[in-house]
Amino acid sequence: MTETPELYEQLEYDVNPLYEKIISDLIEKKYSVIDHFFEQNEVALLRDSLLEKYEEDNFKKAAIGNFTNEIIEKSIRGDFILWINEEEKGEAEKLFFNKVNSLVEYLNRTCFMGILTKEFHYALYPKGTFYKRHLDTFQNDGRRKLSIVCYLNSEDWKPENGGELTIYFDDNGREDQVNLYPFPGRLVIFESQELEHEVKAVEVPRLSITGWLKTR
Ligand SMILES: O=C(O)CCC(=O)C(=O)O
Numbered sequence: 257m258t259e260t261p262e263l264y265e266q267l268e269y270d271v272n273p274l275y276e277k278i279i280s281d282l283i284e285k286k287y288s289v290i291d292h293f294f295e296q297n298e299v300a301l302l303r304d305s306l307l308e309k310y311e312e313d314n315f316k317k318a319a320i321g322n323f324t325n326e327i328i329e330k331s332i333r334g335d336f337i338l339w340i341n342e343e344e345k346g347e348a349e350k351l352f353f354n355k356v357n358s359l360v361e362y363l364n365r366t367c368f369m370g371i372l373t374k375e376f377h378y379a380l381y382p383k384g385t386f387y388k389r390h391l392d393t394f395q396n397d398g399r400r401k402l403s404i405v406c407y408l409n410s411e412d413w414k415p416e417n418g419g420e421l422t423i424y425f426d427d428n429g430r431e432d433q434v435n436l437y438p439f440p441g442r443l444v445i446f447e448s449q450e451l452e453h454e455v456k457a458v459e460v461p462r463l464s465i466t467g468w469l470k471t472r
């Protein structure tokens with residue numbers, strides 16, 4: 257019998273149980289929650305980087321709509337954001353992209369997801385702000401495939417702080433929801449074109465990185 261080792265080599269990969277869990281969650285329920293995706297010291301590094309840039313006044317009021325038609329609408333979303341340029345990254349951002357890229361490579365290799373580009377921004381929700389229920393593709397970007405949120409809050413995030421990410425999903429024809437607190441190091445990943453979600457009002461500043469994996 258003749259073998260084709262080159263082909264086997266291409267298809268071979270080390271199975272990563274964490275990534276496999278994410279994939280099976282996505283297939284089963286269109287979202288996945290991974291606690292401690294980033295370790296405490298990594299979260300601290302990223303939080304410091306966010307706060308430094310925020311204090312330097314680099315953040316801007318998040319808008320809704322697309323680039324040519326940006327509307328700042330406080331009654332819809334109240335967060336401040338700063339896009340992260342992967343080329344100009346510092347130590348914290350390098351660490352962030354290393355982990356994200358490893359996940360993306362795995363998704364492409366094992367699921368043929370065809371993720372070609374990605375975009376991420378820091379976000380800070382000041383006290384009293386929220387983001388009303390929406391679908392991430394309302395930004396007129398049908399290329400957004402998976403939404404990723406990673407929380408950079410300090411360890412003691414309490415329920416009375418509010419700021420849950422509420423994801424709405426269909427349960428056999430009935431709408432159900434899951435409420436997720438923005439615990440530090442927690443990563444939430446969900447199908448951008450499928451799941452509506454919202455950020456409940458926060459009582460203390462809420463820190464995160466949000467981004468999208470895109471097909472083109
Ligand atoms: O911060 C979150 O939990 C979600 C943010 C979000 O939905 C968005 O930026 O589109």
Ligand SMILES: [Fe+2]
Pocket residue numbers: 390391392403453
């Ligand atoms: Fe969103």
